[in-house]
Amino acid sequence: MEAINTVSKELLQPRIVLAEYLSDTFVNHVPASWQSLNVLQLAVLVPLGLFLTNTLWTQLKRLRVRWGLRHVQAAPGSVPLLGHALKLMRGTPWDLMHQWVDEADEKFVKIDIAGQMAIVMTDPVRLRRVLNTNLRNYPKDTELSYKTFMDLLGTGLVTSEGALWKKQRQLLSHALRIDILEETAPVAKRAVDRLSVKLEAIRGTGQYIEIAEEFRVMTLQVIGELILSLTPEESARVFPDLYLPIVEEANRRVWAPYRAWLPTPGWFHYHSTVRKLNSYLCDLVRRRWAERQAAIREGKQDDNKDILERILADIKPSTWGEATVLQLRDEIKTFILAGHETSAAMMTWAVYEFSKDEKCLQRAVDEARAVFGTGF
Numbered sequence: 001m002e003a004i005n006t007v008s009k010e011l012l013q014p015r016i017v018l019a020e021y022l023s024d025t026f027v028n029h030v031p032a033s034w035q036s037l038n039v040l041q042l043a044v045l046v047p048l049g050l051f052l053t054n055t056l057w058t059q060l061k062r063l064r065v066r067w068g069l070r071h072v073q074a075a076p077g078s079v080p081l082l083g084h085a086l087k088l089m090r091g092t093p094w095d096l097m098h099q100w101v102d103e104a105d106e107k108f109v110k111i112d113i114a115g116q117m118a119i120v121m122t123d124p125v126r127l128r129r130v131l132n133t134n135l136r137n138y139p140k141d142t143e144l145s146y147k148t149f150m151d152l153l154g155t156g157l158v159t160s161e162g163a164l165w166k167k168q169r170q171l172l173s174h175a176l177r178i179d180i181l182e183e184t185a186p187v188a189k190r191a192v193d194r195l196s197v198k199l200e201a202i203r204g205t206g207q208y209i210e211i212a213e214e215f216r217v218m219t220l221q222v223i224g225e226l227i228l229s230l231t232p233e234e235s236a237r238v239f240p241d242l243y244l245p246i247v248e249e250a251n252r253r254v255w256a257p258y259r260a261w262l263p264t265p266g267w268f269h270y271h272s273t274v275r276k277l278n279s280y281l282c283d284l285v286r287r288r289w290a291e292r293q294a295a296i297r298e299g300k301q302d303d304n305k306d307i308l309e310r311i312l313a314d315i316k317p318s319t320w321g322e323a324t325v326l327q328l329r330d331e332i333k334t335f336i337l338a339g340h341e342t343s344a345a346m347m348t349w350a351v352y353e354f355s356k357d358e359k360c361l362q363r364a365v366d367e368a369r370a371v372f373g374t375g376f
Contacts, residue, residue: 065117072119075100075109083112089255098122114257116144148253148260151274152246152337154330168331175310180226187225189372191218194232212348216244219340219347227335228284229306242277243336246270281329288312289320308332 075097077087088096088111097120100109108121118141121127130138142150142159153159157168195218202209220239224230230238249270253259259267285308292312295301302309308328315324354361 059115062115062117069110069117069119072108072110073104073106075104075111075120078112082114085112085114088113093255113144118144148250148257149337152250152333154333155327156330156334158334158338168327171311171314172331174314175307180307184222184226188222191222191232194218194221211351212344215344215347216340219343220244220336223336223339225306227307227332229308238280239336242273242280245273246277247337247341277333278329281332282325285325285328285332289325293317307335 075084078084079086097111100111101107101120101122107123108119108126111118111120121130140146140159140161146153146159150159155164157165157172160168195214198214199209217236217240220243221230221232221235224235224239225232249259249266288308289312292301292309301313311328311331354364
């Protein structure tokens, strides 16, 4: 024991000497006025110093990006500090960016959104280079494009890169095989039938209905059943209260980023909702894992129950832990975000276009009847 204590002292002695040296150096080089600061003053100055350091570091990174893009044609109408933010807020952002690209010499432009630089392009050859052939040179943009949605995307497949992306892609590959489409159709048909009953009930009453919101709820029901085997009632209970408010606030923050910093009642409600959604999904994943392990012991497991079950089937018990729970939570949120918003928007747009063209509407109705029968 004495020998061990001796070795421990010898190992620790250099660290003790270094700590004493750093302590003496720090004290000797700190102005006397700083050494007399009280706890309250330090509580103000230390966070302020960290904020200023982070701001400086951010600005240095932005200057580096600006230097790298110095030869790229800039979109017109930029103003100091805000860049193109005002123009984008006043009009329809996507139409305006498309106009800038059309008018550019090289068919791509750089835009400045309050200091954040971005490239807008529509050329298929350049898009292929960014998204495919030279992918490693273009990291995923979690600081601008995905920033307001990071509470939903987390470290899921959409935002992860490198080894983590490969690990997650391999884990999800079994669950995302093409045969999942065969299961999607009947689930979607049941959801459409439920919405049709609701619409039929108000036919001829003159009552208005927000069809975009109905499509969002419907797509969430489809995804909830496919991924988690949630009933329509469970989806209706969970998603409108715990998921949609987060999406709505994230969409607002895209063009009003200051909302992320103002401690308004909405800000507190947003963070409270994020915590509740995370807790709900983590508890669900833990419960499903426990149920699966119990079913395996009884020889009654169903690997094709839903997408989550297929993912759990590929996870070894030796690798299971809280990190896996958190990763699956982010993947589920990513599935929900990626699957429902685009589908709901597409159906809303389609209904709008059908309302303007009776011939196209009739063709769609005839095709639906041919596929689903006269009871459609």
